[in-house]
Amino acid sequence: MNEIKFYSGEQIPLELHKVRVVQKIQMVPIERRLEALQEGMFNTYRLTTKDVFIDMLTDSGTNALSDKQLAAMMQADDAYAGSQSFFRLKQAVEDVLGKKYYLPVHQGRAAENIISYAYVKKGNLIPMNYRFSTLLAHITQHGGKIIELLYDEAYVIDSTHPFKGNINIEKLEEVIQIHGAENVPYIRMEASTNLIGGQPFSIQNLRDVRAIADKYNIRLVLDASLLGENAYLVIQREEEFKESTLPEVIQTMTGLADIVYFSARKLSSSRGGGICTNNTDIYKELSPLIPLFEGFLTYGGISVREMESMAVGLYETIDETMISQSLSFIAYLVNALDANGVPMVKPAGVLGAHLNAMEICKHIPQKEYPAASLAAALYLVSGIRGMERGTMSSQRDEDGNEPCADMELVRLAVPRRVFTLSQIKYVVDRVTWLYENRELIDGLRFVEEPPMFRSFMGGLEPVSDWPQKLLNKFREDFGDSL
Ligand SMILES: Cc1ncc(COP(=O)(O)O)c(C=O)c1O
Numbered sequence: 001m002n003e004i005k006f007y008s009g010e011q012i013p014l015e016l017h018k019v020r021v022v023q024k025i026q027m028v029p030i031e032r033r034l035e036a037l038q039e040g041m042f043n044t045y046r047l048t049t050k051d052v053f054i055d056m057l058t059d060s061g062t063n064a065l066s067d068k069q070l071a072a073m074m075q076a077d078d079a080y081a082g083s084q085s086f087f088r089l090k091q092a093v094e095d096v097l098g099k100k101y102y103l104p105v106h107q108g109r110a111a112e113n114i115i116s117y118a119y120v121k122k123g124n125l126i127p128m129n130y131r132f133s134t135l136l137a138h139i140t141q142h143g144g145k146i147i148e149l150l151y152d153e154a155y156v157i158d159s160t161h162p163f164k165g166n167i168n169i170e171k172l173e174e175v176i177q178i179h180g181a182e183n184v185p186y187i188r189m190e191a192s193t194n195l196i197g198g199q200p201f202s203i204q205n206l207r208d209v210r211a212i213a214d215k216y217n218i219r220l221v222l223d224a225s226l227l228g229e230n231a232y233l234v235i236q237r238e239e240e241f242k243e244s245t246l247p248e249v250i251q252t253m254t255g256l257a258d259i260v261y262f263s264a265r266k267l268s269s270s271r272g273g274g275i276c277t278n279n280t281d282i283y284k285e286l287s288p289l290i291p292l293f294e295g296f297l298t299y300g301g302i303s304v305r306e307m308e309s310m311a312v313g314l315y316e317t318i319d320e321t322m323i324s325q326s327l328s329f330i331a332y333l334v335n336a337l338d339a340n341g342v343p344m345v346k347p348a349g350v351l352g353a354h355l356n357a358m359e360i361c362k363h364i365p366q367k368e369y370p371a372a373s374l375a376a377a378l379y380l381v382s383g384i385r386g387m388e389r390g391t392m393s394s395q396r397d398e399d400g401n402e403p404c405a406d407m408e409l410v411r412l413a414v415p416r417r418v419f420t421l422s423q424i425k426y427v428v429d430r431v432t433w434l435y436e437n438r439e440l441i442d443g444l445r446f447v448e449e450p451p452m453f454r455s456f457m458g459g460l461e462p463v464s465d466w467p468q469k470l471l472n473k474f475r476e477d478f479g480d481s482l
Contacts, residue, residue: 013332056352075308087298100278103275105293108262112139114275116135119219120144125179129166130165137395157344159346165199176212184216186219189257234253247318326351333348355374376462380471387413391404442462
């Protein structure tokens with residue numbers, strides 16, 4: 001995409017949209033934020049939005065809708081079976097993703113449930129570039145295990161590697177040989193690998209996976225929830241595709257997979273999901289599960305209005321000015337914080353900026369959740385809500401042991417076309433202040449630990465009175481500022 005150059009030479013991301021519907025947000029004082037944290041048991045998932053100023057928890061279902069999506073929602077065709085809204089969506093899936101069979105599901109994890117239900121048996125192994133938390137739970141539920149096969153470079157936080165989401169091809173083949181191809185129902189590749197900081201894979205890597213899948217007759221499943229951004233970064237970073245268009249790159253990627261599934265809360269900024277394929281056998285195997293778990297085959301648990309919005313949102317995914325917006329804001333945020341010395345995941349990736357809590361809070365042991373502590377501290381000093389991505393988000397093993405995560409990150413999601421640049425500058429300001437006062441942050445411990453998805457609903461408490469100390473320092477430095 002051609003860049004707009006500034007006379008001053010300054011490089012800032014320029015919004016290529018205008019705001020026509022707004023939502024008022026409010027900032028409560030830091031004393032109220034401390035109470036809100038206590039009420040929410042120091043888990044940012046448990047805060048309510050009336051206490052949150054800038055909500056960077058996730059981009060899932062929080063991207064801005066376009067005027068065209070809203071308009072399309074008004075012409076939805078309400079019907080249990082055979083709705084025209086479904087056929088418009090099916091056409092969009094075929095046009096954008098290049099797959100003729102489309103199975104609607106109410107969100108991404110429903111697709112994970114159906115694919116696992118159909119293909120994962122006890123003792124199976126599913127190799128992948130990296131897990132997503134809901135996916136891991138579904139595979140485990142069916143007696144399967146996963147193996148993550150990233151290259152070492154992916155774990156280097158401060159890196160210049162353009163494709164940290166690549167799967168390790170040599171290890172992939174080795175794992176299949178050791179485990180036996182008959183025990184590997186599919187290989188999964190996730191576009192813009194979420195949990196390692198939104199890092200893409202290259203098309204060459206996907207082609208290499210396809211070759212292995214063909215050699216051993218194993219299905220290749222693509223999680224396309226963040227496909228548009230991965231495709232955009234392929235054009236930016238992979239020499240062979242620098243002259244290609246977004247639709248070409250997207251269809252090159254989907255064309256290599258047997259099954260493509262997605263959370264539409266991400267892919268098309270609407271609320272729904274889908275599984276699509278060109279393989280008639282796969283369609284026949286999966287389609288009976290839609291009425292069982294989701295709803296009739298022409299709505300799958302999605303409202304007709306959302307289906308209309310999803311169809312338009314899919315076409316908008318191939319608009320470079322749309323898909324590059326959050327990427328350019330993320331790059332701005334990462335570069336500005338990096339320039340202030342704050343340890344970040346680099347290169348800037350997809351869906352959000354990621355703070356390296358392992359480094360920022362290196363004085364906090366992993367068993368006291370440095371990333372969760374940093375997320376709580378950031379909310380306290382700014383009203384910015386981020387998400388913990390570390391040990392607190394991992395699951396205990398069968399023996400109750402708690403594995404320490406490979407990375408301790410705080411994700412600051414940047415949903416598409418939601419924030420202004422001055423809000424992003426506020427984030428840079430407060431994160432930098434917090435970084436300079438990081439020694440005041442201490443750990444957290446669980447007081448309520450649910451057996452599954454403890455990061456969503458678990459309750460914690462601080463191991464010392466550090467939140468009050470941080471509040472006092474904030475008041476010293478900022479006076480009566482909110
Ligand atoms: C890569 C990826 N896959 C699957 C999902 C699950 O989708 P959903 O939240 O719609 O269930 C998500 C959600 O964030 C995701 O990021």
